[in-house]
Amino acid sequence: MMEKxxxxxxxxxxxxxxxxxxxxxxxxxxxxAVDGVSFxxxxxxxxxLVGESGCGKTTISRxxxxxxxxxxxxxxxxxxELMGMKKRELRKMRSELQIxxxxxxxxxxxxxxxxxxxxxPMEIQKKGNRRTRRQRVEELLEIVxxxxxxxxxxxxxxxxxxxxxxxxxxxxxxxxxxxxCDEPVxxxxxxxxxxxxxxxLELKQxxxxxxxxxxxxxxxxxxxxxxxxVMYLGKVMExxxxxxxxxxxxxxxxxxxxxxxxxxxxxxxxxxxLLEGDTPSPVDPPAGCRFCTRCAKAxxxxxxxxxxxxxxxxxxxxxxxxx
Ligand code: SF4
Numbered sequence: 001m002m003e004k005x006x007x008x009x010x011x012x013x014x015x016x017x018x019x020x021x022x023x024x025x026x027x028x029x030x031x032x033a034v035d036g037v038s039f040x041x042x043x044x045x046x047x048x049l050v051g052e053s054g055c056g057k058t059t060i061s062r063x064x065x066x067x068x069x070x071x072x073x074x075x076x077x078x079x080x081e082l083m084g085m086k087k088r089e090l091r092k093m094r095s096e097l098q099i100x101x102x103x104x105x106x107x108x109x110x111x112x113x114x115x116x117x118x119x120x121p122m123e124i125q126k127k128g129n130r131r132t133r134r135q136r137v138e139e140l141l142e143i144v145x146x147x148x149x150x151x152x153x154x155x156x157x158x159x160x161x162x163x164x165x166x167x168x169x170x171x172x173x174x175x176x177x178x179x180x181c182d183e184p185v186x187x188x189x190x191x192x193x194x195x196x197x198x199x200x201l202e203l204k205q206x207x208x209x210x211x212x213x214x215x216x217x218x219x220x221x222x223x224x225x226x227x228x229x230v231m232y233l234g235k236v237m238e239x240x241x242x243x244x245x246x247x248x249x250x251x252x253x254x255x256x257x258x259x260x261x262x263x264x265x266x267x268x269x270x271x272x273x274l275l276e277g278d279t280p281s282p283v284d285p286p287a288g289c290r291f292c293t294r295c296a297k298a299x300x301x302x303x304x305x306x307x308x309x310x311x312x313x314x315x316x317x318x319x320x321x322x323x
Contacts, residue, residue: 004042007178007210008064011038013073015059019283031282033059034070035234041178046204046211048225048242050218050257054279055231057214061180064212065097066090077178095125098176102183104163108155114141114166115151121174140169144199161192168199172207180212185220197223218254219261222246227315230254233290234282236309240316250318252295289321297322 015034018027034056041047049057062068064075066082075082077093085093098121101107108117118140119133128136138148144165155163164184171179181200185193201224203209215221221228221242228245230238230253238251249255256273263270275294286292292302301321309317 004045006040007043007078008041008212009074009076010040010060010064011074011076012036013038013060013063013070013075015056015063015068016071029283032234032285033282034063035285036073037231037234037236039229039236039239041210041212043210044204044208045226046200046213046224048221048228049212049214049231050216050221050228051231052216052279054233054282056234057231058182061099061182061212061214064180065099066094095121095174096177097180098171098174098178099180099182100164100167100171100184103187104160104167105187107167108163110155112154113151114153114155117155117166118151118170118173121170125174136173137169140172141166143172143203144169145195159192160188161195164188164196165199168196168203172203176209178210178212180214182214183216184213186215186217193220194223200224218257230257233279233285235290236319237291238316238318239309244313244316248313248316250312250316250323251291251320252297252322253291289319 013034014036016030016032019029019031020027037056037060049060051057059068063070070083073083077097082090082093115134115137118137122128122133122136127133137151141148141150146162146165155166158166184200185196188196197220200211204211213221213225225242227239227241229236230251232253238245238249238254245254246258249258256275259270259273273296277294280286280293286303288304288306289295289298289302292298295302299321307319307321309319310323311317312323
């Protein structure tokens with residue numbers, strides 16, 4: 001079997017935010033937002049990163065983009081280490097790593113015409129001249145399903161779905177090799193979500209884009225992702241190809257998340273697994289398995305020993321003593 005080409009490789013990254021003691025002004029504890037996460041992203045794939053709010057998925061995306069410095073670990077992009085990279089070099093790399101934000105309302109400057117918003121990355125990279133950049137803006141508007149005449153209008157004249165398309169056109173203008181989509185449809189009406197997902201799917205197929213697709217919603221990632229990582233409280237619980245994950249979810253947390261997805265057919269019944277209690281504080285996470293305080297299958301060992309990620313079938317790894 002041919003080895004898949006790797007674009008991004010994350011090894012054991014940790015991001016601990018210090019919590020200061022108000023009296024002595026020194027950190028006495030840490031918020032362990034990401035606590036030893038490793039995964040690879042292959043060229044041309046859409047990798048889903050899923051979990052409840054606070055599981056560490058946004059901290060991972062910020063670390064990849066150089067917006068926050070991880071406490072330790074390694075982030076290799078095309079074989080180059082991003083951790084500790086000089087600012088100038090990092091700025092150059094940044095055009096290759098782009099992000100589509102969750103909120104299409106705040107991610108576009110209200111005072112800039114659409115043409116200026118989309119052509120800005122090309123100006124920063126000193127690509128072409130005014131005329132060729134304008135041509136490219138019009139092309140990109142058409143690629144994302146908008147009229148080229150929209151170039152001379154302002155963001156307030158557009159709906160949420162249209163603004164998200166404009167945001168995607170701006171990302172494409174940078175000609176990225178890797179795109180992070182951070183909850184790109186969660187702020188949109190249900191009616192336009194599938195349109196934006198279809199657009200991203202077309203871009204993946206048409207441009208061979210590699211994406212990290214962040215979401216709290218397993219029904220959304222099923223639609224677009226090739227592989228999926230499930231995270232909980234700063235750690236990876238399960239990694240699998242999409243079909244394997246939905247056919248054979250093996251971590252109790254993944255099983256609970258999947259049980260919450262409604263089935264469109266009212267004649268079919270599905271038993272919902274209700275998670276008891278709240279997610280523990282990332283300042284003082286459980287000593288053994290991170291999920292043990294909410295897991296209906298927890299055993300004695302789960303409270304004392306953290307399970308390692310182990311492979312249960314080709315490309316399907318699970319961190320659970322019972323898997
Ligand atoms: Fe549940 Fe134990 Fe598995 Fe953790 S290791 S998910 S607590 S059964």
